[in-house]
Amino acid sequence: xxxxxxxxxxxxxxxxxxxxxxxxxxxxxxxxxxxxxxxxxxxxxxxxxxxxxxxxxxxxxxxxxxxxxxxxxxxxxxxxxxxxxxxxxxxxxxxxxxxxxxxxxxxxxxxxxxxxxxxxxxxxxxxxxxxxxxxxxxxxxxxxxxxxxxxxxxxxxxxxxxxxxxxxxxxxxxxxxxxxxxxxxxxx
Numbered sequence: 001x002x003x004x005x006x007x008x009x010x011x012x013x014x015x016x017x018x019x020x021x022x023x024x025x026x027x028x029x030x031x032x033x034x035x036x037x038x039x040x041x042x043x044x045x046x047x048x049x050x051x052x053x054x055x056x057x058x059x060x061x062x063x064x065x066x067x068x069x070x071x072x073x074x075x076x077x078x079x080x081x082x083x084x085x086x087x088x089x090x091x092x093x094x095x096x097x098x099x100x101x102x103x104x105x106x107x108x109x110x111x112x113x114x115x116x117x118x119x120x121x122x123x124x125x126x127x128x129x130x131x132x133x134x135x136x137x138x139x140x141x142x143x144x145x146x147x148x149x150x151x152x153x154x155x156x157x158x159x160x161x162x163x164x165x166x167x168x169x170x171x172x173x174x175x176x177x178x179x180x181x182x183x184x185x186x187x188x
Contacts, residue, residue: 007032036055068095116144117144131154
């Protein structure tokens with residue numbers, strides 16, 4: 001039997017997708033580090049509760065690549081072979097993206113290529129979309145532009161607000177991300 005692939009997860013906030021990845025951890029991957037660009041995001045508690053190493057440091061005042069090199073040093077020190085972005089709200093430097101090319105994924109709350117960037121639920125409602133959802137994609141230098149690995153859809157219902165739509169999409173994010181990450185690491 002193959003050893004699980006060591007994965008690092010990058011977060012900036014509450015860590016609900018991190019929790020889903022931890023709870024669904026499979027034979028394919030093992031989360032060995034959770035790192036953040038925020039000094040004490042709420043999501044780090046999920047890692048600590050699971051006995052996973054953490055690294056958190058605010059990025060303010062640091063050049064993007066300089067900060068990314070700190071994160072990279074931590075990932076490498078923990079033997080990470082793949083990176084999962086789980087609500088990491090900072091653009092990555094081209095250097096970092098190149099370093100982890102083909103081994104870094106993100107979950108985005110829209111059906112890419114529609115509604116890249118922030119405020120996707122508001123954008124879906126404003127566009128009159130009948131369907132909305134989430135996408136797990138490989139990370140490339142262009143924002144939310146890498147190849148999609150998997151998507152999950154939800155209907156946009158009459159009377160939906162950004163909050164009600166976001167809640168339904170989040171359920172699908174938690175369902176979709178763990179098996180997609182597992183499938184990616186099986187190829188490494």
